[in-house]
Amino acid sequence: MSESGPRRRFSAGTTIEDLKEYMGPFAATLGYKFNTDTEFVDEVLESEIAILERDGDVYCPCRMRTGDPKEDLKIVCPCIPFYRDQFAAMDKCWCGLFIRTHVEDGSDLMGVIEEPEPGTLVDVPVARATDIPDGQGRHVRIGRVDIAVFNAGGAFYALSNLCRHAYGPLAEGIVDGHHVMCPWHGWRYDVRDGSTDHPDADVKTYPVVVRDGEVLVRIALGRR
């Protein structure tokens, strides 16, 4: 590898079929699929291949790189995890390459980038129900909020991921019935309402629904 050139992240001669092969299954875990307009999908992916050749990664064709690697990784396709709430509100990603799994005709969702108002309540897909086994938690970042999603006895709950004691990651905690024990010092929270025996230390909870095998967390759309 030359020192001046960008790091090669994809093999030479990467095709749009190669992109589809790894992006499709990943998007499916997030509640998305490729647009039903296959011609449009191919057009976007052709653009991404051209961008890959020029800039070294599959950046979103409709967004501009800032030059700051930490910012720019958020516009590498598929960028769904970085904009979960906004995309859930629009049923698609920025360009509509990916649409929500339940959308039958993706051609209606193309062309307009209308970002919803901050504060709008959105049901954000965070996982497939089968991806979080009973007694397990999963950390999910929605916008700027860190959330722990738990499966406790087959029911799903969402609460702030940060323990109010020393900010341990509750998603990595041990589930005990309807409680989770923080992995750092064992503070216990009731996953149903975020309550704890420690004074003034309850954590925020978020409504959860399971629909068509997807776990959705209801959250107010944040400001960017």
Add this chain to the structure above:
Amino acid sequence: MSVKLYALSTCPYCRRTREYLDDNDVSYDLVEVDLLEGQERADVIAEVKEVSGGTSFPVLVAGEEIVVGFNKKKIKELLGL
């Protein structure tokens, strides 16, 4: 009314917007931001952020009004097509 289009050479919606403007004989200044270099590029990105509040493309500026994305309806209304 002067019309300016900030676009990326790689962006499918930018292509569609240009086709739409061309089909309707709208004359406009085209700035392909990803083809600029150095300071000029940085300046233009700052300009796009200022007028549109983000870095999504295309950004169409007509007088005081802007349209982000290929929104045919809005462009039509704005330009009286």
